[in-house]
Amino acid sequence: MIFNGIEILFFILGALSTAGVIGLVYLHGRKPLNWKGWLSGIFGLFITVFTIAWSVSTILEGEPQAASMGLIFFGIPAVLLGFLFRKFYV
Amino acid sequence: MRVRDFMSTNVVSVDEKTSIDNARKIMEAHKIRRLPVMKKRKNDVSPVTDKKVSRRDALKLGIIGAVAGSIAVLKYPSVAAEKKIDESARKMTVVEHDDFPNKISKDYKPFNQLNLIFTQGFMRTNPDIAKIAGKYMQGLNQPGYPDMGVGYRQLDHAIRKGSESLMTYTTHYAAAGIPGHGIQSWEQKKKPKNMFDPIVVAPKKYKFKTREEASAAIKRAASLYGADLIGITRNDPRWNYTPITDFTRAMEGKNPVINWSDFPFEPKTVIVLGFGMDYEGMATAPALTEEATTMECYSRMSKTAFQLSVFLKNLGYQSVPCNNDTALSVPYAVAAGLGELSRISILINYKYGPRVRLAKVFTDFDFVEYDKPKTFGVHEFCKRCKRCADACPADAIPFDDEPTWEPTHEHAHLKTGNPGVYKWYLDGYKCFKFWSENHGDCGCCIAACPYNKPDFWQHRLFDRINAALPGPFHTVMKELDRIFGYGNTADKKAVHRFWSAKGRSYDGF
Numbered sequence: 001m002i003f004n005g006i007e008i009l010f011f012i013l014g015a016l017s018t019a020g021v022i023g024l025v026y027l028h029g030r031k032p033l034n035w036k037g038w039l040s041g042i043f044g045l046f047i048t049v050f051t052i053a054w055s056v057s058t059i060l061e062g063e064p065q066a067a068s069m070g071l072i073f074f075g076i077p078a079v080l081l082g083f084l085f086r087k088f089y090v
Numbered sequence: 091m092r093v094r095d096f097m098s099t100n101v102v103s104v105d106e107k108t109s110i111d112n113a114r115k116i117m118e119a120h121k122i123r124r125l126p127v128m129k130k131r132k133n134d135v136s137p138v139t140d141k142k143v144s145r146r147d148a149l150k151l152g153i154i155g156a157v158a159g160s161i162a163v164l165k166y167p168s169v170a171a172e173k174k175i176d177e178s179a180r181k182m183t184v185v186e187h188d189d190f191p192n193k194i195s196k197d198y199k200p201f202n203q204l205n206l207i208f209t210q211g212f213m214r215t216n217p218d219i220a221k222i223a224g225k226y227m228q229g230l231n232q233p234g235y236p237d238m239g240v241g242y243r244q245l246d247h248a249i250r251k252g253s254e255s256l257m258t259y260t261t262h263y264a265a266a267g268i269p270g271h272g273i274q275s276w277e278q279k280k281k282p283k284n285m286f287d288p289i290v291v292a293p294k295k296y297k298f299k300t301r302e303e304a305s306a307a308i309k310r311a312a313s314l315y316g317a318d319l320i321g322i323t324r325n326d327p328r329w330n331y332t333p334i335t336d337f338t339r340a341m342e343g344k345n346p347v348i349n350w351s352d353f354p355f356e357p358k359t360v361i362v363l364g365f366g367m368d369y370e371g372m373a374t375a376p377a378l379t380e381e382a383t384t385m386e387c388y389s390r391m392s393k394t395a396f397q398l399s400v401f402l403k404n405l406g407y408q409s410v411p412c413n414n415d416t417a418l419s420v421p422y423a424v425a426a427g428l429g430e431l432s433r434i435s436i437l438i439n440y441k442y443g444p445r446v447r448l449a450k451v452f453t454d455f456d457f458v459e460y461d462k463p464k465t466f467g468v469h470e471f472c473k474r475c476k477r478c479a480d481a482c483p484a485d486a487i488p489f490d491d492e493p494t495w496e497p498t499h500e501h502a503h504l505k506t507g508n509p510g511v512y513k514w515y516l517d518g519y520k521c522f523k524f525w526s527e528n529h530g531d532c533g534c535c536i537a538a539c540p541y542n543k544p545d546f547w548q549h550r551l552f553d554r555i556n557a558a559l560p561g562p563f564h565t566v567m568k569e570l571d572r573i574f575g576y577g578n579t580a581d582k583k584a585v586h587r588f589w590s591a592k593g594r595s596y597d598g599f
Contacts, residue, residue: 006546054548061544062370062587065575073570 005060013049020045027089037088044081051075103128183557184440187463191424192431195495198510200332201418204347205505207518208266213337213346216504219519222526229529241377241585242529250382250530256389257413260396262338264413265388269334269348273396274415278354278408288400295406301459308398308458312363315397316390318446319364319439321426321461325357325452329421355408358456361398362419362426363449365390366442367536369544373584375533376483376524384447384533388413391449398451407455419448421511427461430468434478434487434535435507435516438468440553443541467557468541469493472514474564477572481538481579484524486517538577540568 003011024041027033033041051074058066103126104113117125203209210216211223235247257264262271270276282290298304309320333347340346371383395411402409410416420437423429429439429446439446479487488498496502496509499517506518525531536542540556543549556567571577578584 057546057548061546062593063575069574 006057009053009056009060013053016052017045017049020049031089033089037085040081040085040088044078044085047074047078047081051078101126179554183554184464184466186427187465189463190421191463191465192421193512194328195510195512198328199508200328200330201508202505203267203331203333203335205508206267206331206335207504207506207522209335209337209346210504210506211522212266213335213340219504219522222519222523225526226522229526232529238529240582241374241379245589246378246382246585250378250385253382253389254385257385257392261392261413264392264415265385266337267331267415268336268338269412269415270336270410271338273392274411274413276354276410278403289403291403291408292406298457301457304455304457305459308361308402311401312361312394312398315401316365316394317363317398317449318366318442319362319428321362321364321423321428322458323360323362323422323426323460324456325360326422326425329425330417331415334416353452354410355454357410357452357454359453359458359460360417360422360426361451361453362423362428363391363394363398363451364423364428364437364439364442365394365447365449366439367445367447369445369542370584370588372445372533372537372542373578373581374588375537375579376528376530377580377585378530379585379588380533380537381530384531387447391447395449395451399453402451402453402455405455407453409451409453409455412450412452416452417450418508419450422450423448424463427464430465431513432468432478432539432541433472433476433514434539435514436536438539438541440464440466441545443543444536444539445542466553470561471540471556471564471567474561475540475568477538477540477568477577478535481534481577482521483528483532483534483580484517484520486520486524487535488514488516490514534579537579540571540577542577 024033024038024045027041028038051070054070054074055067058064058070102116102120102122104116105128108116108127113125117123204213204215207219208223211219211226214220232247235244237243254265260273262268264271264274277289278291279287279289280291280293282288298307305322308322312320327350330350333349335346336348337346365387367387368383371379371386374380374383391413392411395413399409399411420431420435423437424431428448429437432438432444434444436444437446437448438444473491476489479489486499488494490498493513494515495512497507497515497517499515499520501517501519502515504519507515509515521532541553543553552567556564559567
């Protein structure tokens with residue numbers, strides 16, 4: 001094994017975060033985002049990345065219930081922020 | 091078709107002396123985006139665009155930025171973001187103390203080892219505890235262990251015996267507090283027994299230049315020998331068993347009491363060694379695989395403390411390695427900055443939580459830098475959490491909100507806990523009785539504790555958040571810990587997971 005699970009996870013999370021920020025900047029270029037859009041976008045991106053990090057990490061440590069609860073506790077707010085971002089952007 | 095058919099005539103241009111402001115005005119007036127600059131010396135044309143930074147400028151800036159960044163990284167490697175964040179979090183959550191962090195009563199007396207639950211049981215000074223001890227040993231030493239279900243099979247028993255074997259054979263069961271046997275001998279030889287005997291106090295004392303250098307060398311050696319945590323503190327008679335007891339002497343009809351005047355030298359320093367226990371093994375509590383995990387640590391403790399004592403002897407200083415014998419390990423570990431006292435009456439370490447075992451090395455060497463006690467919010471968290479008390483199958487851990495100066499449980503008269511320290515007092519009688527019924531020790535309190543987590547980033551993050559949060563939030567965090575599925579005990583799945591080959595690699599690939 002060259003990379004372990006956690007190393008691969010954080011590499012992917014880094015790529016996802018970069019893509020997310022570029023996406024926000026791109027959308028801002030097409031149509032300027034107001035402060036609510038930026039807030040919901042940045043915070044939503046952060047919680048999404050955190051949810052993935054939490055759930056995959058807890059699977060890797062052998063605690064699947066913690067992964068499921070992580071999806072509920074952190075994933076639902078991430079989805080809600082996604083909807084808010086869409087509302088503020090469109 | 092020629093170029094002239096497409097080219098613009100009467101091209102608007104400027105010369106190189108034209109101001110930028112004028113050039114901009116010309117471009118706006120003619121509604122053009124590019125403006126040729128006609129140089130006088132050469133007849134070349136250099137376009138001026140309405141863009142603030144040209145591509146060439148961007149490239150130059152990029153190169154300059156990269157070079158500056160590289161120089162900064164090379165010059166200041168220690169200011170990496172990770173270290174900065176970690177240092178800030180540590181400053182916010184970890185407090186260093188000059189004195190012992192727990193309140194000690196003025197009339198506190200050192201613990202008499204005759205009152206230790208094992209001593210009372212194996213010396214038969216208390217018939218009730220002796221009966222428990224007999225039943226416990228019967229469960230521990232059953233050849234051809236009977237199959238009593240998952241976690242209590244011959245397989246689980248065998249791994250337990252393998253774990254404890256090194257400690258048993260080299261120290262005569264020092265986990266029960268027996269001092270000075272085997273490799274824990276108090277002998278301070280001046281001459282080797284044979285040409286290969288390494289256990290000799292060197293005639294010449296090695297002189298370290300500074301106390302810091304001495305501490306660093308001792309810690310490096312202990313780490314090499316297998317200790318996960320190392321702290322150095324002064325010898326403190328308050329934590330030394332007074333008197334020390336060796337119940338195996340009583341079994342041979344001898345006086346079991348050993349006074350400190352019998353100790354081979356005047357101890358000045360105590361090096362405390364901490365050993366992290368396997369998370370998956372502890373999660374199987376109270377099954378025998380949990381005891382295998384604990385006992386593997388006792389074996390490691392015996393080996394490492396012995397090697398460190400030989401290291402000190404070869405530096406010319408007298409030393410005695412100790413397991414659970416000779417002194418109380420937990421207050422020494424607190425004094426040496428390895429963690430905090432908890433509701434379970436054991437140590438909670440910053441990295442391993444309660445999943446840690448402790449050994450000690452007494453020495454007369456004192457030119458060292460002593461560590462300071464550290465706290466990080468465990469005491470406050472324990473007040474509200476009580477998960478250990480909920481999980482204890484023997485009901486031996488108190489539910490009192492606040493610590494007390496003396497035991498509040500029904501077996502206080504047995505004096506297995508030493509009064510005079512403001513803490514929570516475990517009922518040693520109930521705890522040991524459950525061990526005897528369980529055919530092995532327990533560990534449910536350790537497995538259930540929210541500080542018991544594998545070494546993953548998310549737990550380190552929430553430990554720091556917990557330490558910074560005020561009291562009422564601790565109840566919420568404790569409930570979340572339960573909801574998220576951590577700290578389960580008596581879980582057969584945990585035993586299957588412990589033995590499972592899934593996700594493991596033993597060949598290094």
